Amino acid sequence: MIRRAWLAGVTTLLVALPAAAQERFITVASTTSTEQSGLFGHILPLFTAKTGIAVRVVALGTGQALDVGRRGDADVVFVHDAAAEEKFVAEGYGVQRLEVMYNDFVIVGPSSDPAGAMGNDVIAALKRIAAAGAPFASRGDRSGTHAAELRYWRAAGVTPGGGWYRETGSGMGPTLNTASGMNAYALTDRGTWLSFRNRGDLTILVEGDRRLFNQYGVMLVNPERHSHVKRADGQAFIDWLVSREGQAAIAAYKIDGEQLFFPNAGP
Secondary structure: OHHHHHHHHHHHHHHHHHHHHOOOEEEEEEEHHHHHOOHHHHHHHHHHHHHOOEEEEEEEOHHHHHHHHHOOOOOEEEEOOHHHHHHHHHOOOEEEEEEEEEEEEEEEEEOOOOOOOOEOOHHHHHHHHHHHOOOEEEOOOOOHHHHHHHHHHHHHOOOOOOOOEEEOOOOHHHHHHHHHHHOOEEEEEHHHHHHOOOOOOEEEEEOOOHHHEEEEEEEEEOOOOOOOOOHHHHHHHHHHHHOHHHHHHHHHOEEOOEEOOEEOOOO
16 A cells, blocks of 8 residues: 555656646737837847746747737737737737837838838838839748838839839748849838848948837737647736837847837836
């Protein structure tokens, strides 16, 4: 009887150990810009050190990240397309959208600027690029950046296509690599551009237009729709992002002395 009891105790311990040893983590579906800019590499260790909650990031375009949330394959969605985010919440997939930070978009292109796009008017710049048939590299991936680009083309009255317009179907970094290789124009968020090193002859040509404003929002995936969502730990991450500490961490991230993201969470 003693031996049987001892063996039962060992078995119970062996079964319990894997669960006890499991890492406490949440999954965040986010944009490529938050990862490729290096922001997550800066702020996530600070959050984990404070809470003990690790963060596993699935970095995709905003449209794909929202689809991950719709399937319940993430606990939190952190993206940058306000209209798509509000629709996500309205459809019951997200609990609440909170604004976290912003930066801006810029158009980069060859320093020779063959289309004469340079200035602070994004719509006029795109009209000139299309009229010149100058090479343009687009993400073409349903990301927040791609959605913004399409809005600007519509405002310019241009339907992009043909040999001059190249859709990469990939993230911001690979699209910038394509633009560098083609000596093409491209729309990019400033954060990714500042961290991008393979610039070749590319430089910022269009910036400062208020329409280039780029807001980021965060949402908890609705646990009433997906019961396995880690409500408490996911909400802890959101609360930290919009807290004074989280906002300060975002503001502190710089490359070559230049701030990449500007916190603007509400009270």
